[in-house]
Amino acid sequence: MKLLVGVDAGASKTEAVAVKVGGACAFHIAGPANPAVQGVEEASRSISEAILGSLRSLGTSTTPDAVFVGAAGVVSREISEELRVRVAQHVGVDAGRVYVFEDLIAAHASVFLAGDGIVGILGTGSSAYGTYRGATARAGGWGHLLGDEGSAYRVGVAALREVLACLDGLESCSELGIRLARRLGFKSVSEVLRYVYSSPSSKGSVASIAVLVFEEARRGCTGALEIIRNEVRSFSRYVTAISRRLGMERVRVGFVGSLYCYNLDLLKPLLREELTAYLGREVEIVDQVIRPCCGALVAGLAALGATSLEAVVEQLVTCCRYSCPP
Amino acid sequence: MKLLVGVDAGASKTEAVAVKVGGACAFHIAGPANPAVQGVEEASRSISEAILGSLRSLGTSTTPDAVFVGAAGVVSREISEELRVRVAQHVGVDAGRVYVFEDLIAAHASVFLAGDGIVGILGTGSSAYGTYRGATARAGGWGHLLGDEGSAYRVGVAALREVLACLDGLESCSELGIRLARRLGFKSVSEVLRYVYSSPSSKGSVASIAVLVFEEARRGCTGALEIIRNEVRSFSRYVTAISRRLGMERVRVGFVGSLYCYNLDLLKPLLREELTAYLGREVEIVDQVIRPCCGALVAGLAALGATSLEAVVEQLVTCCRYSCPP
Numbered sequence: 001m002k003l004l005v006g007v008d009a010g011a012s013k014t015e016a017v018a019v020k021v022g023g024a025c026a027f028h029i030a031g032p033a034n035p036a037v038q039g040v041e042e043a044s045r046s047i048s049e050a051i052l053g054s055l056r057s058l059g060t061s062t063t064p065d066a067v068f069v070g071a072a073g074v075v076s077r078e079i080s081e082e083l084r085v086r087v088a089q090h091v092g093v094d095a096g097r098v099y100v101f102e103d104l105i106a107a108h109a110s111v112f113l114a115g116d117g118i119v120g121i122l123g124t125g126s127s128a129y130g131t132y133r134g135a136t137a138r139a140g141g142w143g144h145l146l147g148d149e150g151s152a153y154r155v156g157v158a159a160l161r162e163v164l165a166c167l168d169g170l171e172s173c174s175e176l177g178i179r180l181a182r183r184l185g186f187k188s189v190s191e192v193l194r195y196v197y198s199s200p201s202s203k204g205s206v207a208s209i210a211v212l213v214f215e216e217a218r219r220g221c222t223g224a225l226e227i228i229r230n231e232v233r234s235f236s237r238y239v240t241a242i243s244r245r246l247g248m249e250r251v252r253v254g255f256v257g258s259l260y261c262y263n264l265d266l267l268k269p270l271l272r273e274e275l276t277a278y279l280g281r282e283v284e285i286v287d288q289v290i291r292p293c294c295g296a297l298v299a300g301l302a303a304l305g306a307t308s309l310e311a312v313v314e315q316l317v318t319c320c321r322y323s324c325p326p
Numbered sequence: 327m328k329l330l331v332g333v334d335a336g337a338s339k340t341e342a343v344a345v346k347v348g349g350a351c352a353f354h355i356a357g358p359a360n361p362a363v364q365g366v367e368e369a370s371r372s373i374s375e376a377i378l379g380s381l382r383s384l385g386t387s388t389t390p391d392a393v394f395v396g397a398a399g400v401v402s403r404e405i406s407e408e409l410r411v412r413v414a415q416h417v418g419v420d421a422g423r424v425y426v427f428e429d430l431i432a433a434h435a436s437v438f439l440a441g442d443g444i445v446g447i448l449g450t451g452s453s454a455y456g457t458y459r460g461a462t463a464r465a466g467g468w469g470h471l472l473g474d475e476g477s478a479y480r481v482g483v484a485a486l487r488e489v490l491a492c493l494d495g496l497e498s499c500s501e502l503g504i505r506l507a508r509r510l511g512f513k514s515v516s517e518v519l520r521y522v523y524s525s526p527s528s529k530g531s532v533a534s535i536a537v538l539v540f541e542e543a544r545r546g547c548t549g550a551l552e553i554i555r556n557e558v559r560s561f562s563r564y565v566t567a568i569s570r571r572l573g574m575e576r577v578r579v580g581f582v583g584s585l586y587c588y589n590l591d592l593l594k595p596l597l598r599e600e601l602t603a604y605l606g607r608e609v610e611i612v613d614q615v616i617r618p619c620c621g622a623l624v625a626g627l628a629a630l631g632a633t634s635l636e637a638v639v640e641q642l643v644t645c646c647r648y649s650c651p652p
Contacts, residue, residue: 075516139494142515143523144471145532146486160472168465170567189468190401197469206471241496 001065001308005054006297008106009033009047009071011124015293016050017320018058021312025319027293028053036073040082043071047083048090067091067098068300070106070292099300103292104129104138110295110322111254111288113313114302118242120235122267123257124207126151128238132246139238139245144203150235152207152259158227159213160206164192176216176223183212214263229270236274243279251279254286261324287323294320327391327634331380332623334432335359335373335397337450341619342376343646344384347638351645353619354379362399366408369397373409374416393417393424394626396432396618425626429618430455430464436621436648437580437614439639440628444568446561448593449583450533452477454564458572465564465571470529476561478533478585484553485539486532490518502542502549509538540589555596562600569605577605580612587650613649620646 007016011034019025030053032038033046047069055064069087074080080100088095108119108129118130125148127141140147148154162177167189186192199205216224243251253275260267268285275283290298294316301309333342337360345351356379358364359372373395381390395413400406406426414421434445434455444456451474453467466473474480488503493515512518525531542550569577579601586593594611601609616624620642627635 075520137495139496141519142487142490142494143519145522145528146483146490146519157472161468164468164472168468168564168567169463169571170465170563172563193467193469193472194401196471202471237496237498238494241494245495 001306003060003062003064004297004301004312005051005064005067006106006293006295006300007047007050007067007069007071008103008292008296009043009050009069010103011037011072014046014050015291016047016054017291017293017297017316018051018054018060018064019297019312019315019319020058020060021308022315024058025315026054026057026059028057033071034073035071035079035083036075040079040086043073044083044086044090047071047087051087051091063093064091065097066300066304067093068296069098069100070103070296070299071100072103074100074102099303101296101299101303104141105299106292106296107256108295109299109302110256110290110292111286112252113289113298113317114309116248117252117254117286118239118248120150120239120253120255120260120271121257122150122152122235122255122260124152124203124259126154126235126257128235128242130239130242130246130248132248135246137242137245139241140235149238150231150259152210153203154231155213155227155259156206156209158231159209159224160192160196162223162227164189167192174223176213176221176227179216179221180209180212184209210259211262214266217266225266228266229274232267232270233274236271236278239275240278251275251281251283252286253283254288256288256292264324289322290316290320291322294322327632329386329388329390330623330627330638331377331390331393332432332619332621332626333373333376333393333395333397334429334618334622335369335376335395336429337363337398340372340376341617342373342380343617343619343623343642344377344380344386344390345623345638345641345645346384346386347634348641350384351641352380352383352385354383359397360399361397361405361409362401366405366412369399370409370412370416373397373413377413377417389419390417391423392626392630393419394432394622395424395426396429396622396625397426398429400426400428425629427622427625427629430467431625432618432622433582434621435625435628436582436616436618437612438578439615439624439643440635442574443578443580443612444565444574446476446565446579446581446586446597447583448476448478448561448581448586450478450529450585452480452561452583454561454568456565456568456572456574458574461572463568463571465567466561475564476557476585478536479529480557481539481553481585482532482535484557485535485550486518486522488549488553490515493518500549502539502547502553505542505547506535506538510535536585537588540592543592551592554592555600558593558596559600562597562604565601566604577601577607577609578612579609580614582614582618590650615648616642616646617648620648
């Protein structure tokens with residue numbers, strides 16, 4: 001295999017990397033592509049645009065040998081199959097050369113490459129996925145109504161409840177609630193309810209408030225820190241469950257996602273502390289090394305048992321290096 | 327005023343009562359009418375159908391002197407105004423004779439008639455509203471993403487989290503989680519997520535699970551009882567906040583809503599216990615006496631300062647008697 005493409009397709013954007021094995025890499029970013037949100041047709045068009053863009057950037061008109069797509073919202077086999085066929089059509093490549101799997105798997109490879117460990121995703125939502133000696137396990141990912149512990153959404157919900165407690169005259173009104181109400185400009189319960197329930201992107205609106213909670217925590221507000229700690233504690237249950245289910249002797253954990261990346265200073269020590277307490281021993285926290293689209297490529301090649309894996313990984317670590325913004 | 331109509335318009339049905347003052351009462355039930363769910367036009371048509379039906383049942387073709395509508399989902403002055411004008415048009419009555427207000431106010435009057443007290447609504451959602459010496463206060467009603475403590479929805483969420491903990495292999499898996507998973511026929515996390523997130527009526531699907539939790543609590547399952555107690559405790563905060571804000575010397579509380587009515591045996595003693603603990607003194611729990619549509623009529627007349635109020639209330643207590651199903 002000489003020409004490969006990896007794709008990270010998500011609810012906010014789609015990024016593709018085209019790789020000439022032993023040669024160059026090129027990237028292209030297209031629009032959102034979550035089949036559960038945008039629908040399969042729009043998702044497949046964004047994914048195809050990203051793929052074709054990356055090939056163009058690489059200056060090649062050769063058909064890729066394989067296309068690996070890590071996609072959010074691939075909630076059933078039917079959806080992943082339909083996505084696969086449509087992407088193949090749009091890109092003009094044999095459908096047998098397109099592989100579609102969950103974004104969790106690409107995220108895992110973006111931290112552990114082809115190795116073992118547990119990845120925790122802490123973005124707008126949350127979930128966890130681990131591999132160990134050929135076995136895989138996942139936990140969490142219960143969504144905003146039932147789960148999403150540790151996510152920006154859940155931090156936002158907890159914060160808005162503090163604000164509402166103050167506006168509703170409850171005894172549980174806190175310093176944090178008063179400060180956040182002022183900063184957000186909310187003067188009544190109904191203003192908060194309108195903000196949450198009348199927003200076209202309710203989940204995003206709630207999640208955006210997490211930024212303020214982390215700011216308040218950094219200013220020394222104990223209420224804000226308590227919210228974050230509670231969420232980290234709840235999320236740690238999932239990571240712990242995976243490590244137990246896989247019988248891991250040594251727990252290596254990596255975290256990805258916007259919430260984690262932008263709040264490394266607070267989240268990394270808290271996660272280490274809570275996980276150590278849950279597991280009763282030290283955990284090793286591993287940093288993300290490559291971009292998720294490159295993770296998709298590594299995960300796909302590993303699943304196919306590709307012989308070129310080691311060489312490709314080495315190449316990707318050079319051209320796809322990724323770390324949280326400083 | 328000789329001919330009056332009261333309406334209780336909700337997300338599942340609309341009930342109207344037509345009353346000949348000093349004479350007979352007649353009822354009619356029509357379809358759902360929540361403007362926030364069905365839209366203002368459909369809501370106004372259901373409400374009008376209920377009104378016209380009740381007048382027909384009463385055997386009159388006289389135009390009513392006043393129509394009082396207690397409606398769910400009247401989230402803004404614009405919506406209530408639009409609803410008022412449309413209902414007047416459909417029914418063929420002067421718009422100045424139609425009054426639209428929140429269902430909370432009709433619920434309050436269905437317990438306290440024109441007197442003071444705090445009503446707690448415990449149905450699919452939850453909220454609380456009180457009156458005392460001319461002042462009013464409300465609390466809660468934060469909706470399913472931020473609140474709804476004590477509601478069927480919240481009990482359902484807590485129950486599904488127990489189920490998911492078991493299916494996800496978490497240490498917090500409980501006897502209740504195992505039993506509910508079996509009773510609901512859920513074998514995997516993804517089955518639960520599909521049930522919740524792919525349902526056209528997600529809120530109703532989740533709320534329907536509360537029935538099983540109450541059954542389990544009656545069988546002596548401590549986990550189920552704990553969920554119910556937690557929700558009752560959280561809801562009690564709102565009632566307490568209202569009583570404090572209104573400076574009530576003596577706290578009279580009444581509860582309405584399907585969850586309360588069908589689970590009186592468990593909820594009434596728990597509510598009494600938690601409220602007494604919160605308030606630091608005995609509370610008087612008052613039963614609902616008349617149907618909510620008749621409550622709308624009483625609340626409307628009281629707000630207008632009608633001189634006939636006492637006589638009408640006496641008549642309604644006879645013809646609209648309501649109590650929770652035995």
